[in-house]
Amino acid sequence: MIKVFFNSPDEAERFYTMLVLKQNRRNVELCIIDGNGVGVSASDFDAAARTLFIPALASYILKYNESRLMLSIIRDRFYFHEPEEQQQIIHIAEAIIEGERTEIPGAKQLPVRETPIYEALNDFIKPDLAFALSSFIKFRLHSYVERLYKYIELAIEEYKLEQEYQTFIHSLREYAMNRETKAEVIHIVHEQDLTVYNEHFSEISKEDLAGHIDRTFVHQHPMYIDASLLAPLVSIAPGRIHLYTDSPDYGMVQTIQNIFLERVSIYPRKMAGV
Structure with a gap:
């Protein structure tokens, strides 16, 4: 059995639910462990890891941890501390990730951010392993975080341009109105x-x-x-x-x-x- 532990029972329940929804193999058993952990056992561990556990955990990281990682990059590496600014930058970064801001120069050339997560999980996951997701993210996902950094860097450049544009528009509006x-x-x-x-x-x-x-x-x-x-x-x-x-x-x-x-x-x- 492989065991992954989360920071809270709510997070463990969330991942457990994701596994249940993705599960389509009868020979896979799922369970909650000690409240904040999830266990997965299977007769064919390699197949279960490849088709269920790794895709589900990668999806979980992208859906529930990515915004927090982006926030830490914005705050700790770019020193934006105002919550409104942080959220605007995250919003732009997410739009770039979703392919909604292809007009931004360089957006199409950014590396696919999911790849390092799958690579790290494929190298790390093995039978009878027990680990904390927070530790895995901290120590094993440096390449993924660096790719997120590039998205944030581009989002900040776009945010600054948009702020300059808004200042520009405001000054022209004031001038024209007066x-x-x-x-x-x-x-x-x-x-x-x-x-x-x-x-x-x-x-x-x-x-x-x-x-x-x-x-x-x-x-x-x-x-x-x-x-x-x-x-x-x-x-x-x-x-x-x-x-x-x-x-x-x-x-x-x-x-x-x-x-x-x-x-x-x-x-x-x-x-x-x-």
Whole structure:
């Protein structure tokens, strides 16, 4: 019988339940040991370890220990101590892991994090072994933790960029809201590029747009502002923006919405008067 011990009876019960749900072999016996341990015995130990115990324990580590390991990396190796910051970074890291943030440079090149867990378990598990999961994680999963470190490192870079972006957007919003409006209505049509029109749907040339730019604000601003569209828009500070697009999630469309908020109305491209 192989025995694995957890930090609490609740954790042992959780792993026991995972084994029960994964079990499909009649010659495998499961039991709770001393409240916080789980025992597995089988006539064919190698098969049971390969098809049941190791996959279940790997899944348990990923599901119930990974977030705590990420938190310790964020806190102890990157020195982020604010709970809100920690959770935002973990949220980004989990999104990268789940393949939801493939637009982040380098996300697709990160190594598969599960592999070291399976390798360590395959090397470690043997008949009649008794061990504590916390010790196994601490002493046997260095490669896995280092891979998690790479995910966290990338998540922190993205978190800092997002914070800078939010600061950037806030400053542009404050500026546009406090600036005297130079046009009550602006129309913007999004095709391959974004083209700006006045209230009569006459196109405003790039030269005319550039003439509206508040150069002092642009030069003093800490981040790059798109000179062809964003800088003129915040300088004009229109009372209403009617934006026509078939891609409302497009980056610049989102940025315009975030700056001008309720001043922006979004319509399908076909509703443009051009």
